[in-house]
Amino acid sequence: MPELTPTLIWAQRASKVFVTFEQLGTTDVKVSLTAGLFTLSANVKDSDKSYKIENMPLWDEIDEEGSTWFQNDRAVVISLKKNKEEWWDGLTKEKSLKRFIKVDFAKWCDEDDKEYTGEDSFPGGGYDEMGGMGGMMGGMGGMGGMMGGGMGGMGGMDMDKLMAGMGGMGGGDFDGDDDDALDDIDHLPGLPSLADEDGPPPLEDDASKAAEAELEEVD
Numbered sequence: 620m621p622e623l624t625p626t627l628i629w630a631q632r633a634s635k636v637f638v639t640f641e642q643l644g645t646t647d648v649k650v651s652l653t654a655g656l657f658t659l660s661a662n663v664k665d666s667d668k669s670y671k672i673e674n675m676p677l678w679d680e681i682d683e684e685g686s687t688w689f690q691n692d693r694a695v696v697i698s699l700k701k702n703k704e705e706w707w708d709g710l711t712k713e714k715s716l717k718r719f720i721k722v723d724f725a726k727w728c729d730e731d732d733k734e735y736t737g738e739d740s741f742p743g744g745g746y747d748e749m750g751g752m753g754g755m756m757g758g759m760g761g762m763g764g765m766m767g768g769g770m771g772g773m774g775g776m777d778m779d780k781l782m783a784g785m786g787g788m789g790g791g792d793f794d795g796d797d798d799d800a801l802d803d804i805d806h807l808p809g810l811p812s813l814a815d816e817d818g819p820p821p822l823e824d825d826a827s828k829a830a831e832a833e834l835e836e837v838d
Contacts, residue, residue, distance in 0.1 A: 624719050625659060625670040629710045630726035636681075636699040636707065637726055642670070648695050650688045655680055657711075661695060675716055678707040706730045 625640045644664035651658040660671040685700035
């Protein structure tokens with residue numbers, strides 16, 4: 620079976636480039652960095668699949684001695700150390716390979732990102748401790764637990780006390796005290812009495828009947 624071209628995802632910092640080949644169960648992994656050319660080959664456990672990308676020219680020069688790579692059960696990750704702290708416009712200038720290269724949005728950071736501190740966002744400050752990657756992703760999953768736990772904590776509140784406290788905000792139960800409060804309002808100076816003997820204005824039907832009665836008296 621012919622070798623397949625691996626799909627690579629990449630991200631960068633001012634001094635490094637991170638390249639990842641996501642594939643479960645890779646074996647016989649080989650990574651070569653020679654004269655600015657990148658080569659990666661790998662087989663897949665319990666499968667006849669084989670991947671290889673050979674002599675891909677990188678965007679700019681790298682420090683081969685300062686570059687490292689790591690393999691686990693889920694991916695092969697390479698950390699390329701740049702010779703110059705400059706931001707690359709791409710991973711490679713080879714147009715025919717660009718369809719196999721995608722942005723690693725989980726690690727991506729723009730040059731003008733205000734939150735960018737200049738440090739790698741990985742445990743230990745770099746890919747030399749790549750064993751921490753799995754823990755990082757697990758930690759992201761834990762965010763759901765954080766939110767669930769925080770919301771769940773409201774269940775431990777005394778709802779009677781909470782509702783009693785809310786009553787003071789203008790709500791609360793309606794009881795006999797409200798009638799007393801209305802009486803107090805009724806006797807406030809400058810306000811018309813709620814118990815005015817004149818009463819409310821007549822309804823429209825009553826007013827019509829009264830008008831008809833007056834007309835009959837005139838006749």
